[in-house]
C-alpha cells in the first residue's frame with residue numbers, strides 16, 4: 001500500500017491522450033507497440049443453437065469477477081478452481097473503491113484501517129491517515145472469505161463452478177474450433193485423486209495466479225517476481241486494541257532491500273510479512289527483522305500460520321493469444337513498490353469479461369483475438385501511469401536507508417498524505433494543487449539531497 005506521492009507532479013500531468021501499452025515488454029513506449037494492434041472485427045461467426053462458452057481458470061479475485069460478469073451477460077461460463085477453501089497468502093488490504101465498485105458486503109471486511117504508521121530504518125514513525133474523511137478507510141479482508149464470496153456470487157449468477165485442477169489444453173486449428181481443456185475434478189464427498197475430465201470451450205481466461213498454467217500453455221513468457229513471506233500471529237486481546245484500525249509499514253535494509261515489511265490487522269490476529277525481489281534467499285532473515293521491529297507490539301503472540309508466495313513484478317511479455325487472455329497475477333498486474341494486486345486482479349477479470357460480452361454480442365457470436373485485445377488496450381490506457389509512477393518511486397526511495405528516511409520524512413507532509421491516500425483509495429487521477437505540487441517537489445528534492453549527503457557520510461564511516 002505504499003504511496004503514490006510522486007504522482008501529483010509526474011505521471012498525473014501526462015499530456016498525451018494515448019498512453020503507452022505494455023503488451024510485449026513491461027513499460028515500453030507507444031511507438032514500439034503500435035504494430036501489435038489488431039482492430040476488432042464483427043466477421044466472427046454467429047452462434048445459432050447455443051451461446052458462447054468461456055472457461056475461467058482460477059477462482060481468486062480475478063477469476064471470480066470475470067466469471068460473474070460473463071455469467072450475468074449470457075455467456076455459458078465455467079469457473080475451474082483447484083481449492084475451494086483456498087487461503088491465498090496475502091496481506092488482504094483493499095482500497096475503498098473496491099468495496100463500492102464490486103458491491104462487497106461490509107461483513108466480509110475484517111477491519112477498517114484509518115491510521116497507518118510508516119516506520120523508517122531508524123524507527124522514526126510517521127502517522128499517515130490524518131487527511132482521511134470520516135467514511136474513508138482501507139479494507140482488510142481474509143482471502144478465503146473474499147474469494148469464496150466472489151465465486152459464490154458468480155455461481156448465483158449462473159456460472160458453473162468446478163472444483164478441479166486445470167492440467168492442459170489443446171488448441172483449435174481454425175477460428176471456429178473449440179479449445180479442449182483437461183482437468184482433474186475433485187469430489188469433496190468421495191475425496192481421493194479425482195476424475196480426469198475434458199471440456200470444450202470457445203475462449204479461455206487465465207486467472208490462475210502467479211504460477212499460471214494457462215500462461216505457460218500460450219508461451220506467455222516469464223516475469224521477475226518478488227517472494228513474499230507472511231506469518232499470521234494471534235496476539236493478546238489487549239495488544240490487538242492497538243491494531244484495531246491501524247496498519248504498520250516498516251522500511252529499511254533489515255526488513256527488505258527493495259520492499260517493505262508490514263503488520264496488517266485481521267479479525268482476531270495480525271498478518272506480519274515482508275518481500276524481496278533481489279535477495280530471495282534471505283527472506284526468512286527479513287521476516288525475523290520485521291517481527292523484531294514490531295516485537296513490543298506483538299509480544300506474547302502465537303504464530304498460527306506461515307505462508308509464502310511469489311508476487312509478479314511486471315506484466316508478462318504476452319498476455320493474449322488467439323481466444324485466450326490472462327488477467328490478475330497470471331498477467332502480472334501487481335504494482336511495484338506497494339505489492340498491491342487484489343483490486344487490479346478483480347478489475348482486469350471484469351474488464352476482460354466485458355470485452356468478451358461486447359465482442360460476442362452477449363454470447364451470440366464467436367469472438368476473436370481482436371475482441372480480447374480491446375481489454376488490453378483499455379487496461380493499459382487506464383493503469384499504465386500508476387504502474388510507471390510506482391516503478392519510479394521504488395527506484396528512488398527504496399535504494400538505501402538514507403533514501404528511505406527521506407521517504408518517511410516526506411510522508412509527514414499532509415499534502416503528500418492526501419495525494420497518496422486519494423490515489424490508493426480511489427485508483428483515480430486526483431488533480432493536484434499547482435502550488436502544493438511545487439512545494440512538494442522542492443521538499444522532495446530537499447529530502448533527497450539530505451539523503452544523498454547522509455549516504456555519503458555513512459559510506460565514509462564504513463571506509
Ligand SMILES: Cc1cc2nc3c(=O)[nH]c(=O)nc-3n(C[C@H](O)[C@H](O)[C@H](O)COP(=O)(O)OP(=O)(O)OC[C@H]3O[C@@H](n4cnc5c(N)ncnc54)[C@H](O)[C@@H]3O)c2cc1C
Pocket residue numbers: 057058059060061062063080081082083086088089090091092093094164165166167207208209210212213228229230273308309310311327328329330333334339340341342343345
Ligand atoms: C504475502 C502476500 C501479501 C500480499 N498482500 C496484498 C495486499 O495486502 N493487498 C493487495 O492488494 N495485494 C496483496 N498481494 C497480492 C495479491 O495477493 C494478488 O495480487 C492477488 O491474489 C491476485 O489475484 P488473482 O485472482 O489474480 O490470483 P490468485 O489470488 O493467486 O488466485 C488464483 C487462483 O487460481 C487457482 N489455481 C491456480 N492454478 C490452478 C489450476 N491449475 N487449476 C485450477 N485452479 C488453479 C488458485 O487456487 C487460486 O485460487 C499479496 C501477495 C502476497 C504473496
